[in-house]
Amino acid sequence: xxxxxxxxxxxxxxxxxxxxxxxxxxxxxxxxxxxxxxxxxxxxxxxxxxxxxxxxxxxxxxxxxxxxxxxxxxxxxxxxxxxxxxxxxxxxxxxxxxxxxxxxxxxxxxxxxxxxxxxxxxxxxxxxxxxxxxxxxxxxxxxxxxxxxxxxxxxxxxxxxxxxxxxxxxxxxxxxxxxxxxxxxxxxxxxxxxxxxxxxxxxxxxxxxxxxxxxxxxxxxxxxxxxxxxxxxxxxxxxxxxxxxxxxxxxxxxxxxxxxxxxxxxxxxxxxxxxxxxxxxxxxxxxxxxxxxxxxxxxxxxxxxxxxxxxxxxxxxxxxxxxxxxxxxxxxxxxxxxxxxxxxxxxxxxxxxxxxxxxxxx
Numbered sequence: 001x002x003x004x005x006x007x008x009x010x011x012x013x014x015x016x017x018x019x020x021x022x023x024x025x026x027x028x029x030x031x032x033x034x035x036x037x038x039x040x041x042x043x044x045x046x047x048x049x050x051x052x053x054x055x056x057x058x059x060x061x062x063x064x065x066x067x068x069x070x071x072x073x074x075x076x077x078x079x080x081x082x083x084x085x086x087x088x089x090x091x092x093x094x095x096x097x098x099x100x101x102x103x104x105x106x107x108x109x110x111x112x113x114x115x116x117x118x119x120x121x122x123x124x125x126x127x128x129x130x131x132x133x134x135x136x137x138x139x140x141x142x143x144x145x146x147x148x149x150x151x152x153x154x155x156x157x158x159x160x161x162x163x164x165x166x167x168x169x170x171x172x173x174x175x176x177x178x179x180x181x182x183x184x185x186x187x188x189x190x191x192x193x194x195x196x197x198x199x200x201x202x203x204x205x206x207x208x209x210x211x212x213x214x215x216x217x218x219x220x221x222x223x224x225x226x227x228x229x230x231x232x233x234x235x236x237x238x239x240x241x242x243x244x245x246x247x248x249x250x251x252x253x254x255x256x257x258x259x260x261x262x263x264x265x266x267x268x269x270x271x272x273x274x275x276x277x278x279x280x281x282x283x284x285x286x287x288x289x290x291x292x293x294x295x296x297x298x299x300x301x302x303x304x305x306x307x308x309x310x311x312x313x314x315x316x317x318x319x320x321x322x323x324x325x326x327x328x329x330x331x332x333x334x335x336x337x338x339x340x341x342x343x344x345x346x347x348x349x350x351x352x353x354x355x356x357x358x359x360x361x362x
Contacts, residue, residue, distance in 0.1 A: 007068045009040065019066070040070045135291060145179045154185075170222055184217070196226065223254075
């Protein structure tokens, strides 16, 4: 079979491991041929391709980023864009397309499948918020990087008696914030799922100070929302109002706003650290390499079983497939069970619906 592969949306560690797994199993076990599309859906629209063979994927397993590059191009926003994609795919006599990406990428894959082109999806979102799968590759690498950063800022926070706010990725869900915050022993964790009261945050830090702990670490997802006079409508802080082709604004700035407001309310010297792209750069962890490899080998199996309109996923320790429509129907949020773990590390404070997370007992 002739199979196309693309990587869409934001880059993350593990993308190259997926490409390698698809190509190696496809060639060794099915004698497939592969066409790589450059820069996600833009490459399909503009017919920008490279051949993918064993030489092309040699040595890429530990590399971050993606050898196919990526973009946030939305063909559905272009007049005739979806049909153009199908025409270009058929021009290369492809039997199927494997689309690696998050809900935006998979939404286009579903549209093409509904128009009659065979598509298989592989989930990729560093925020870990794609429905139908317990984990996405890249998430573990991001959590590891964020946890390492939290560990490092502990020493300077303690040395200077400071509060340090660490802003991590997480537009609509707080998976990275909660995992890295718990792993790094943060004193407050703020996630999009639970709007917070800045006065409650300040009170938590004052209580910690009164117990003789003169430094604190606050971890905040970039999409964390105020439930106070600072932002009465509960919207996240944005860098600007310009939207990408999938309608997303550019988030960022919650860390600096929090630092300013904490220092104003408590008098404690406060600084902000924004991790940004550090979280999704560099080499993937062993966990992400293995998960990405399992996704890739399963995806090419789905192609040969003609199970199109599906996305691979992990449930527990098992790799399964689910309908693409199920994967993109809503955002996968942090569960109450994990939030309760964080809440259990400190005494209750404030309204339960706006309670900040968490105060650890260090």
